[in-house]
Amino acid sequence: MAHEFIIHHYPTSPFSEKVRVVFGMKGMAWRSVEIPNMMPKPDLMPLTGGYRKTPVMQIGADIYCDTQIILREIERRVPEPAAMPNAGLSFALGFWSDRPFFQATVPLIFGEIGPMVPEAFIKDREKMFPERPFDHAQMKAAAPIMKDQWRAHVGFLDAQLKDGREFISPSTGGAKPTVSDAHCYMNLWFLKSGLPQLAGTLLAEFPRVEAWYARVKALGHGKPTPMDAKEALRIAKTATSEAKPSADPHDPNSRKPGDRVSVMPDDYGRDPVVGEIVFSNAQEIAIKRNNPAVGDVVVHFPRAGFWVMTA
Numbered sequence: 416m417a418h419e420f421i422i423h424h425y426p427t428s429p430f431s432e433k434v435r436v437v438f439g440m441k442g443m444a445w446r447s448v449e450i451p452n453m454m455p456k457p458d459l460m461p462l463t464g465g466y467r468k469t470p471v472m473q474i475g476a477d478i479y480c481d482t483q484i485i486l487r488e489i490e491r492r493v494p495e496p497a498a499m500p501n502a503g504l505s506f507a508l509g510f511w512s513d514r515p516f517f518q519a520t521v522p523l524i525f526g527e528i529g530p531m532v533p534e535a536f537i538k539d540r541e542k543m544f545p546e547r548p549f550d551h552a553q554m555k556a557a558a559p560i561m562k563d564q565w566r567a568h569v570g571f572l573d574a575q576l577k578d579g580r581e582f583i584s585p586s587t588g589g590a591k592p593t594v595s596d597a598h599c600y601m602n603l604w605f606l607k608s609g610l611p612q613l614a615g616t617l618l619a620e621f622p623r624v625e626a627w628y629a630r631v632k633a634l635g636h637g638k639p640t641p642m643d644a645k646e647a648l649r650i651a652k653t654a655t656s657e658a659k660p661s662a663d664p665h666d667p668n669s670r671k672p673g674d675r676v677s678v679m680p681d682d683y684g685r686d687p688v689v690g691e692i693v694f695s696n697a698q699e700i701a702i703k704r705n706n707p708a709v710g711d712v713v714v715h716f717p718r719a720g721f722w723v724m725t726a
């Protein structure tokens with residue numbers, strides 16, 4: 416039997432919402448393991464080897480870190496209905512949603528709800544962003560600037576929808592939802608969930624965007640069934656990775672299967688994961704590691720936005 420898609424996530428996670436929306440587009444069944452929204456994550460670390468962000472996808476003994484590789488892998492395994500037709504630059508759109516647009520959304524939310532946020536969460540996020548104190552007064556002071564930024568980013572969406580298309584993607588003529596909709600949806604979903612009133616005010620001038628948002632929301636989340644975290648560990652332990660060793664003839668650094676490397680995100684939560692290369696290419700690196708709780712697992716990362724170093 417093919418392994419199930421297991422998502423390690425929590426309901427309020429905006430990056431996880433991208434993945435849930437793509438499951439909705441494809442009408443897929445998946446398993447849902449709820450993880451804490453801060454460290455420690457004792458049932459996740461054996462799987463990832465240190466990567467601590469949310470979400471993480473597990474398929475048997477293969478572990479996928481970061482939505483970029485998670486979405487690519489879902490499409491590879493379940494190509495129809497296509498969420499990534501001609502998907503090249505949709506990945507660039509992903510960077511836009513994950514970085515500048517997200518960085519305008521976070522201070523808007525935490526500037527407002529900051530005083531209610533537990534101390535442990537603040538400490539955790541300060542560890543995740545060591546160069547940036549979690550100062551909600553500062554975030555609140557930046558709100559006017561961030562509102563301007565947020566409005567400008569939503570304006571991009573509005574302009575894309577101006578020709579009456581139902582969905583964002585140019586490659587489907589906008590007739591069908593694609594991963595581009597999930598990228599564009601994330602920050603609106605985050606602000607609407609955290610501060611519905613502010614979102615309503617900022618979106619009032621963009622009825623087309625609101626109508627598109629409702630269409631994406633109506634796609635749903637597919638069919639999730641809860642799974643206990645311990646069950647996910649057990650599945651990893653009994654499964655064997657499906658990753659096949661293969662050389663990367665164009666690797667500019669001449670890395671090869673078996674080389675020991677450490678891989679980490681280049682932005683925040685820069686926890687290195689160490690293992691031996693199974694395969695790598697321009698878009699993916701898969702490394703094998705072992706942990707007593709899960710045995711041998713292969714952890715997959717995207718290349719854009721991640722650093723690979725000799726370990």
Ligand SMILES: N[C@@H](CCC(=O)N[C@@H](CS)C(=O)NCC(=O)O)C(=O)O
Pocket residue numbers: 427428429430431451452453454467468469470480481482483513
């Ligand atoms: N580039 C990552 C970003 C993931 C991310 O920042 N997720 C947030 C939650 S939505 C996070 O990890 N927060 C800290 C945590 O959950 O411990 C991706 O695309 O998956």
